Amino acid sequence: MRALLDLLLTQVRLQKETRLMDVGIRQGMIVYLAPSGGADVPEALMVEQGYEGMLLPGFVEPHIHLEKAYLLSRMEQEAASLQDAIQMTADMKHGFTKEDMAARSMAVIREAVRCGVTHMRCHAEVDPILGLSAFEAAMELKEKVKHALDLQIVVFPQEGISKSPGTAELMEEAMRLGGDVVGGITYQDSDLDAHLQFVFDLAEKYGKPIDLHADFSDNPEQLAISDIASRTIAAGMQGLVSAGHVTSLGSLERGQAVKVAELIKEAGLHIMSLPATDLYINGRGDQEKQRRGLTPICLLREKGVNVVIGVNNVRNPFTPFGKADPLETAWLLAVTAYMGGEADARHLIEMVTGGAARALGIQQYGLQIGAQADMVLFSVPTERDILLDKPEQRTVWKHGVKVAETRVAGSLQGLL
Ligand SMILES: [Zn+2]
Structure with a gap:
């Protein structure tokens, strides 16, 4: 029987x-x-x-910031630029407590689970302002919610590594304490090589994947993604490195963008489009012919790159909108990346399920x-x-x- x-x-x-x-x-x-x-x-x-x-x-939510969600009531004005959003949030971070971060993080997770999210990767900020408190709050949540959601924690230096002395040591400590992924942010430190060297060395030391915030700009000269791809190939880490935003690629002349997309494919990088934040922050400086500020989704997909979609921020200076529903973000990308057909709908659903699962290395x-x-x-x-x-x-x-x-x-x- x-x-x-x-x-x-x-x-x-x-x-x-x-x-x-x-x-x-x-x-x-x-x-x-x-x-x-x-x-x-x-x-x-x-x-x-x-x-x-x-x-x-x-659903797999591949890129979200839990501890800085739901900050609208603490903001006196809207951010006018990316650096403005970073500065406003850094100022508010001085008032964050572990309990406060845990409560707002749990509110996001509760909503995500209700929407159908069963796996999530969050970026926990590690820097001299918060020390390890955001990381510790995320580690406690990871255990508390594991019956409903698998949470991966990226050790994320939002304020930069060399720009914010003490961060390197804190990142090392967070990885020792069980961080799942080494984070990085290419547009915060002036020495990109030193930044990437530190991130790749830390990942190698702990045998963990890498997830970078990269090229969040509409300046086509900001192309750290090429350096990331070359380093990934040199380190033999194909398939283990993700990059979020990568929007400057969308401003690059087509012939050059094709070459970069082919290099991204060769390196097996997973590209995480974060449309709500990208659309809200980028293109603001354009007085005419205003750009949308997205990474070139269709070109990357044409070249066989795994492109996935993340919510990123929920109601804070970077994105004063949104909720933790991957379908809301997928719908937004459908409209703004010209993905309106039936096959596009299937691709978009794949991007928030199987594609995101591959990016996060989820088994079974x-x-x-x-x-x-x-x-x-x-x-x-x-x-x-x-x-x-x-x-x-x-x-x-x-x-x-x-x-x-x-x-x-x-x-x-x-x-x-
Ligand atoms: Zn992010």
């Missing part, structure tokens, strides 16, 4: 599958996958009807036998519907256990 399933989810639609499917889960893993209505469906302790809605693997991800049962169920049937509707109604499972369910109450029947 076959072992009982813990959960059988019936009549769901999966990506790249035209038939309705049943999905069986045991001990947090997907162990059964077959067309609905089969004669030999295993018994389950619990059966849930999917009502022909689409089931996706849990996806909806196949042997994968972890991290899933989000929608009431609509296609990826394009999911992107366009951004439906409120979602059911989220982590390791096969339901962790969030949003139902839309009421009906307009009889009223219309």
Whole structure:
């Protein structure tokens, strides 16, 4: 006799599958996958009807700042530039306490989980202002929320490394204490080579991947991404290095941009587009022919680069908008990167699921036998519907256990 399933989810639609499917889960893993209505469906302790809605693997949020979310009520004015946003936030950081950071971070995580996020990579700031307090708050949260969300922590020098003495030692200490990823920021220190050397050396010492904030500008001469790619190849770290923003590439003349995109592909870099922040901050100096300020998504994808999408900031000087819903960010990119077709919708959903999972090196991800049962169920049937509707109604499972369910109450029947 076959072992009982813990959960059988019936009549769901999966990506790249035209038939309705049943999905069986045991001990947090997907162990059964077959067309609905089969004669030999295993018994389950619990059966849930999917009502022909689409089931996706849990969303992966690849780039977010938790401890500086929800700062609007503390701001007296809007930031006028990137350096302005960095300075305003640095000033506010003097008032951050560990409890305050933990509470705002938890608010973001709660919303992300409700939206279907089951994996997240956050950048915890490590510098002489905060010391290790943001990193420690993130480490505590990581443990506290692990039943609902896997959290990776990037050790992030927002204020620069050489520009902010003491940061190098703090980064080293955070990696020793269990940081998952070495961070960096190419536009904060004047000596790019020394900055990258430190980041790559630290990653090698602890055997960890790298995730850099890079080229957040619309100045085509700012091209640290080429140095990052060359170093990645030299270090044999292809596939283990990510770069966020990379917007100056969008201002580069096409022929040169093609060459850089090919180098990015060769280095296996994962490019993280952060459209809400990029669109809000970049292009401001253009008095005419104002640029959008995004990285060239379509060119990079054409060259085979793994491009993913991150929320980045939630309601702070860098981005006084937003919430932790990957679909909101994907929709924004769809509009601004000319991605309006049906195939584009599938690509955008891939960018916040499988593509982001590859960038974060997540194992056993996806909806196949042997994968972890991290899933989000929608009431609509296609990826394009999911992107366009951004439906409120979602059911989220982590390791096969339901962790969030949003139902839309009421009906307009009889009223219309
Ligand atoms: Zn960021």
